[in-house]
Amino acid sequence: MTWAGFAQQLINGISLGSLYALVAIGYTMVYGILRLINFAHGDFLMVAAYLGIFGLAMFSLPWPVALVAALVITGLMGALLERGAYRPLRRAPRLSLLIAAIGASFLLENLALVFLGGRPLPFPTPAVFAGSFQVFGLYIPRLSLLIPGVTLILLAGLFYLVGRTRVGMALRALAHDGEATQLLGINVNRLISLTFVLGSTLAGVGGLLWAMKYPQVNPFLGVLPGLKAFIAAVLGGIGNLAGAVVGGLVLGVLEVLLVAWFPAWSGYRDAFAFILLIIVLLIRPTGLVGETVMEDKL
């Protein structure tokens, strides 16, 4: 592979990895606080993408309005999901919570199928986001720079929120020890709702950017990116924000490079993330963070 070809693929990989990272953040935040794999999280990509289509194509809103509206609704739907399906199960066995998440995921996907049909809809990417330019003989789509850029800004904002504000402190306390936080008189329910709003909004951003990158929107759009983002979160050490970003980037770049280097294997790219996960778990059975599973509550 030439240097230019490699650079080109690397840029593609970083842009894909940034999308994984955006989605992985939501998984990791929810897992950190509720110890739940929010299976429905990936479906918020799809929700945001459809909402984007409504705003842009059906109501012909100016693009900033349409996209922000899509994100706001996606974020609220995330909170609604927690309220309706997960909150009643907070004291139930973890298995039940996970099953509820699977049910919620299928519900979202099939509601979309019922109301919007299975035929993929084209995403009307606003002109500002389309097009490409050439640098050093490299052909770079504008989105390939935009995606990592947006990701970087949002993550900076999120890290500021979690690391430097009072709300962020409360969030970290909650992730560390839920019961103690309750004792401190912090409104745990509101914090959890906030987590879901933040996570779903980020997934929504991921969904809108995904739909611009691959402008065919269907009800099952979020399934694979969601699963891969979850794997990215595990690779980076679930519950760890920076880890989720690193995991997302690593997974995105490896996946793109693998296909670039071994074109014959391109059919297997969707299995790659899982094989990576299995290898990681073989080496570190509790994931990269290595929290003890068996001996915690003796």
Added chain:
Amino acid sequence: MQPPLLSIKAVQMTFGGLMALNNFSLEVAAGELHGLIGPNGAGKTTVFNILTGFYRPTEGELSFAGTALNGLSPPAISRLGIARTFQNIRLFEELSVLENVLVPFQGRSRLSFWQAILRTPGFWREERWVRDRAWELLTRLDLAHHAMEPAGSLPYGQQRRLEIARALAAAPRLLLLDEPAAGLNPQETAALMALLQDLRRHYGLTILLIEHNMKFVMHICERLTVLDHGLIIAQGAPAEVRRDPRVIRAYLGADAGA
């Protein structure tokens, strides 16, 4: 003199830099009833967790009836003949009382999957034997009339007894009891003392127990080990230990100085 049944030599246990046990040594002779006491957080349950293989000691040697315990898994240690109860009762709550007592037999069963599935005569023979033993234990611990109830529905005192019955089903030579009298009323505590003496005689048990109830400990134990902040501060007969100034200080804390 006979070698001790259990011997712990210079065990050290640290959790992320925190010293939970420091230079802990203990020998328990066969047939002895030994008490492990000390203030909360002294490291008593850590000793049990190390003995049963749930924690790997940072340093030190453990041996039981001539076999080294270091590196063995909890099930392997159980099969060697060490059984335990838990401080915060950990029964198989949804299983019936009888099933709770049946479970440990599977740990030692030599029956193959095929024998079990094909219901061979060997399977029925073992099943009958195991059930007889389980009923015997339930009867001895006065739980037989609750045999078919879910373990989680028993009142607290009976749950404590069921934990002992379940531990005995593992056919131990050494029984580790973690606060067996916690939460029991005086009558129940007295009954427990009688029960332990009876079990010990009948099954030839060696018992190591952790307990906060001093009356109970002083009355029933032949020897005591007192732990404070991971260190042994006294070891010996109850009467001696009771007079040890360091023990008095550890227990009474600031009051002793006042």
Added chain:
Amino acid sequence: MDKSSWWHRLCTFLSLGLLFLLLLAAHYWAGDYYLRLLNTTAVFITMAVSYNLINGICGQLHLGPNAFVTLGAYTAALLTLTPAEKQASFLIAPLVWPLSDLALPFPLALLAGGLVAVLFAYLTGFPVLRVRGDYLAIVTLGFGEVIRVLANNLQTVTNGPMGLKGLTPYTNLWWSWGVAVLTVATVMGLKKSGFGRAMQAIRADETAARAMGIEPFRHLLLAFLVSAFFLGVAGGLLAHLITTISPTLFTFFLTFNLLIIIVLGGLGSTTGAILATIIITWGNEWLRVVEEPLDFGTFRLPGIPGLRTVIFSLLLLVLIIFYRRGLLGRWEFSWDWLFRKIQGRPDGG
């Protein structure tokens, strides 16, 4: 053997005889539609009961039963197709030797399907059973995905996205219900043995079970293998029931359906899994109406694809939130229970 267990055996034999007579009646009088539904029911009983062994009895959330069904289906299908048929359908790339020349009778092909699933379960058991909880769920889900991707891409083995067509419909009432009965007998027998008690102890409290001498890995692996075998055989039956298989048949959606069945029946109850399978497979048939176009003569109502799944996912959510025990909780049918009911005595214990 005491008198009561002799009675139990007699009752079991009599009810098996009754099932035989019912199937015989169906064999002669039922139309194609009902025959197919009866076969589907039996295959789903096999799948649900063996899936429940892991999720309900051992308490581990396994999300990859579709992997084992796929393996069994492809293995059995590749073995019953004749070399000539295989040559005709593998258009893009020829099938690898020795599969290209191999042809086995249906029963042996089913067995082979089960055994291939067991082999895969054995190999994956080591990474899978080292983790618990959410990790186990996601790893098993991963295996399901990996197998689907393989089925899509291993052109020289699976014929890729085109799948395998024109299988002989060997699956009949005797095979499907025979396997279902065998599965139920095995899982029930396992549950009522030391192995099953150990598995339930692991579900209830793994730490306590280990302290009592139970080796979790050994028991979970056993459950994993038994479950894989029957899922594989069920895959073979399914393949020879619908006669055309392709990777799209075995997605996570299949796992989702099995999950609904065992949650509805009550996690851990084999009786519940059977009951729920009947409700869901027949309910699914009745609900087919909502997804098909309705013709009222003057106007046509278009069908709504996905509506059944919406209904089922709502059902799953409602069950898990409000009625976590499902229909039967962990209760199992027993002759003792029936005799007591008949004699009007209250449930003892």
